[in-house]
Amino acid sequence: MLELRNLSVTLDNGKEPVEVLRDISLSLKENKIYVMTGPNGGGKSSIAKAIMGIYPASKGQILLDGQDITALEIHERARLGIGYAFQQPPRFKGIQVRDFLTLAGGPDARVNPCNLLIDVGLCAQDYLEREMDASFSGGELKRVEIASILARRLKVAVFDEPEAGIDLWSFQKLTETFRDLHQRQETTLVIISHQERILRLADEVILVSGGRIADITSHEKILGDIRRIDSDCLCRQGCNREGRADAECHR
Ligand SMILES: Nc1ncnc2c1ncn2[C@@H]1O[C@H](COP(=O)(O)OP(=O)(O)O)[C@@H](O)[C@H]1O
Ligand SMILES: [Mg+2]
Structure with a gap:
């Protein structure tokens, strides 16, 4: 369904080129949960960004349902059904949570913003009218962003460390939400996480280290x-x- 073939990413940050991913090959199947884990700086977020088209491939290919999407822009990949919830989401000033979630769902959204907020452990009454400005904590912002990804019917949804800044109760709710989403839709979930509860959801665990895939294994083994x-x-x-x-x- 989503395939990375010998993907390398080298970024040029003005000084010297940095190879952040080297020769990554992965084949992700429909309606499975993959959890990506591994040491900080190993390359997990970079893989997510390469899938979303934020980081360009310097070598190799990315295919979605057999279509080569390596050269496609972020919005084109989004249209094809790829979504990414950032490790550190940007703040959108001047937009209310309700509008943000309604826009994210698109014109034929079937999901109600209240339910989306409940799915990520936020009380809808407290949040629907709020603006996504500096008054939001990192954890609140993350949960609203996760809700905006849940609003879409996606082929591949990537969640980058969704546990960050979230209290235990909401985290429990979020874990259930991932499980339900997986059961309800044909979405392939890629969750970057270090949490045992999330690891336990995985059909396969992808261990990323040093810009490479170090192992693909089971959660029992990890x-x-x-x-x-x-x-x-x-x-x-x-x-x-x-x-x-x-x-x-x-x-
Ligand atoms: N835009 C960038 N410019 C330069 N180096 C980067 C950039 N993004 C990531 N890196 C480097 O790539 C490596 C992997 O980073 P990242 O993918 O964020 O790791 P992880 O998500 O596993 O913690 C790190 O050494 C990081 O400094
Ligand atoms: Mg990361």
Whole structure:
């Protein structure tokens, strides 16, 4: 359904070119949940941005249902059914939450903004009339942005660390929402996360590190590995020092 073929991304930030992704190959199937995890700076958000067309491919291809979309712009990919909820969403000044969600859903939106807010753990009454300005906390903004992605019927929806800044109750609700969305629609979900609750939703876990795919595995295997690291090493850095947390141990 969505395929990345030997995708590399090199960004030129004015000084020198930085290779952020190297030779990524992935094949994502319809109506599955993929959870992408791995160390900070590993390249997870960059993969999401390459899928959305925010970062251009320097090598390789991206295909959606067999169509080569590598050269398509962000809005063209959005029209084909790809959506991305940013790790750090932008603030939209001067727009009310209700209008933002209605616009996101498009002309044939069937989802009501109230229900969307409830799905992400926000009380609709408190938020519908609010403007998405500086008074919004990072967590509130993230949840409204997630709701705007839920408003659309998408082929591929990518959520980048949806747990950030969210209280436990809302997080529980959000996890249920992802599960329901998966059951209701033909959407392929790609969720970038480090949370066990989210990992447990995964049909496959994609481990990203050093700008590459390090492994594609099951959540049972990943969670087993994490538990082993936790029990072996008090500093939880995976250095296998058998229960000691001494100065050397903190890498
Ligand atoms: N626009 C950019 N310009 C330069 N380097 C970038 C840019 N975006 C990401 N990177 C670098 O690419 C690497 C991967 O970043 P990112 O994809 O955000 O990782 P993750 O989401 O896994 O934490 C990091 O070293 C980061 O500094
Ligand atoms: Mg990231």
